[in-house]
Amino acid sequence: MRVLIVDDEKSIRTTLKIFLEREGFAVDTAETAMQAMDLVQMESYDILISDIIMPQVSGVEFLEEIRVSLPDVPILMMTGEPTVETAVVALQRGAFDYLYKPIQKEALVKTVKQAAKVRELALQKQALEQEKFEYQLNLEAMISRRTADLDKSMQSTIKVMTSLVDSRDPYTSGHQIRVGNLSAAIALELGLPAFAATGIRVTGYLHDIGKLALPSEILVKPTKLSRYEFEIVKTHSESGYNILRELSLPWPVAEIIYQHHERLDGSGYPRGLTGDEILLESRILIVADVVEAMASHRPYRASLGLDAALAEIRQHAGIYYDPDAVAACLKLLGEKGYEFENTYYEASFIGI
Ligand SMILES: [Fe+2]
Incomplete structure (x- = not known):
């Protein structure tokens, strides 16, 4: 332990120094409070001993100043x-x-x-606080690292699932990505928050995952489907829900997919939901899905064209399709000149 003795009398400084050094303390001395202040700036002391009455700066003034800069150093006053x-x-x-x-x-x-x-106790307390502080810092760093890892692995999972559908249903390759991107653009156009738009984008990327459960003869059939085959195709909404319902995501992705062929008037499938029973995300998704499907070329038919696609949603706005979602989609593809995007955007699952 290091001690600083402050006294204007040399004999006292010397005597005290000898006494304390014999007890194993390291001792420095200062003649005035000013000199002591200088030493305190340069060296680290564990205990201060100061005379109360000194010329220039008194011991009490010195004490007050030192308390502020060294709150954990015990100070003994001599009177x-x-x-x-x-x-x-x-x-x-x-x-x-x-x-x-x-x-x-x-x-x-x-x-x-x-x-x-x-002083020893104060030092131990300081060390513990430092340790606790460092532990918290490490913990925070570890949590953000792990969260980033989880986010990344979830992103890869979604990407794999998206490409899985594309590989099994080559006729509609890229359809999910284009629908996801358009859905997110509609969501933003409607003024939804960015994180909600990201959820809709991810759902769009996955919305036909239920097609994995369909027989491949149906998926690759180059001609128009029979009524019976179309009934089988309709099961993909519920299959998609079943595939994704255990996946823990910050948005109700499985439920949105379950409802993505429902229409406002109840003529959709599989449950014939109506109006507000249908999630807003699903109401957006169906508009993007119909427009992209009609505007795109398919091996078994030529593209019906963007105009026909827009006419379809305009004609059935408020009947099949949410009128606000339709208006936003028309605005995007019309005056805003939106073009279908094939880019797969990585979507972070951590709230922004
Ligand atoms: Fe679908």
Whole structure:
């Protein structure tokens, strides 16, 4: 432990230094409070012992200044006037204890050792706080690393699932990505928050995943489907729901997919939901799905054209399709010149 003694009397400084060095303390001395202040800036002390009455800066003023810069260092005051008032003032200003002059060796050593214990505890507390602080920092860094890893692996899972559908249903290759992108654009056009639009984008990328459960003869059939075959195709909404319902995502992706062929008037499938029973996300998705499907070329038929696609949603706005979603889609593809996007955008699953 390192002690600084401040006293204007040389004999006291020397005597105290000898007493304390014999007890194993490292001791520095200062003649004035100013000199002590300089030393305190340069060196680290565990205990300070200061005279109360000194020329220039008094011990009490010194005490007050030191308390601010070194709050955990015990300060012992020495007084030549053994009055209760002086002692009280010193303690009130934050002194650890006081010693009366002439200083008795036993009293000095006993008090300094007590101060040393207090200092030791303060140092231990500081070390624990530092440890706790570092632990929290590590924990936070670890959590954000793990969260980023999870986010990345979820993104890869979605991407794999999207390409799985494309590989099994080559006729509609890229359909899900274009629908996802258009759905997100419609959501943003409707003023939905960015994170909700991301959810709709992800759902669009996956919306036909239920086709994985369809027989491949139907998927690759180059001619128009029979009524019976079309009934089988209709099961893909529920299959998609069943495939995705266990996947933990921040949006109701499975349910949106379950409802993506429902129409406002109840003529959709599989459950014939009506109006507000259908999730807004599904109402957006169906508009994007119909427009992209009609505007795209298929091996078994030429593209019906964007105009026919837009005419379809315009004609059935408020009947099959949500009128706001239709209006937003028309605005995008009409005056805003939106073009179908084949880019797969990585979507972060962590809220923005
Ligand atoms: Fe579909």
